[in-house]
Amino acid sequence: MTIGAETLIQRASQDSNAFEQLFKQYMPLVxxxxxxxxLRNYTRDDWLQEARIAMLKAVEHFDGSQGSQFGAYYKMVLVSHIRSLLRKQFAQKRTVDKQYVLADVPILEAFQQDLVRGDTVTVTLNAELADFFADLSPTEQTALNALLHPAQETTTGPARNVVQRIRKKMMRYLYE
Structure with a gap:
C-alpha cells in the first residue's frame, strides 16, 4: 500500500472530503x-448508504501495519454488513412485516379521523374517491362503513374478510 493511500484512509475517519474520495475510489467494488x-424495498441510494456505513466501519478499524490491503478488508466488512441486514430482514419475528404495505392502514386511519372531525379534507376525499366507492359491492360498502365507524356498526365475520379486499382495491385505486 502506498503512503498516499494509507494517509487517505487515516484522514477518511475525520475528513468527509477524504471519505468521499476514498468511497468513490471503491465504487466499482461496491x-x-x-x-x-x-433486500426488499432497497433503492440504489439505500445500498450506497449501507456501503458508506460499512466504509466508515472499515476506516475506523483498519490496521495496515501488517501489510494487509484496505480493499480486501473493506469488501469483507461490506459483505458482513449486508449479511447482517439480510439476517435482520429474514428474522422469524419480522416475517409478518413482509405481508403488509406500509401505506395501507395509515391511509384508512387518517380517512377515518377526517370523517369524524368533518374537515374540508373529507369533502375533497369524498369527491376524489367517489369512483372508488361506486365500484364497491354492497357487502364491501357495509364492511368499509363498519371499519370507518366502529361505534355505529359491529363488524361481522364475513365483513372482516371483506376488509382485506377493500384495502387491496383502495391501494390499487390510489396507485393509479
Missing part, C-alpha cells in the same frame, strides 16, 4: 458486491 444481494 457495485460488484451489491449486485449479488437483494
Amino acid at each position: 457495485g460488484k458486491v451489491i449486485k449479488t444481494y437483494h
Whole structure:
C-alpha cells in the first residue's frame, strides 16, 4: 500500500472530503458486491448508504501495519454488513412485516379521523374517491362503513374478510 493511500484512509475517519474520495475510489467494488444481494424495498441510494456505513466501519478499524490491503478488508466488512441486514430482514419475528404495505392502514386511519372531525379534507376525499366507492359491492360498502365507524356498526365475520379486499382495491385505486 502506498503512503498516499494509507494517509487517505487515516484522514477518511475525520475528513468527509477524504471519505468521499476514498468511497468513490471503491465504487466499482461496491457495485460488484451489491449486485449479488437483494433486500426488499432497497433503492440504489439505500445500498450506497449501507456501503458508506460499512466504509466508515472499515476506516475506523483498519490496521495496515501488517501489510494487509484496505480493499480486501473493506469488501469483507461490506459483505458482513449486508449479511447482517439480510439476517435482520429474514428474522422469524419480522416475517409478518413482509405481508403488509406500509401505506395501507395509515391511509384508512387518517380517512377515518377526517370523517369524524368533518374537515374540508373529507369533502375533497369524498369527491376524489367517489369512483372508488361506486365500484364497491354492497357487502364491501357495509364492511368499509363498519371499519370507518366502529361505534355505529359491529363488524361481522364475513365483513372482516371483506376488509382485506377493500384495502387491496383502495391501494390499487390510489396507485393509479
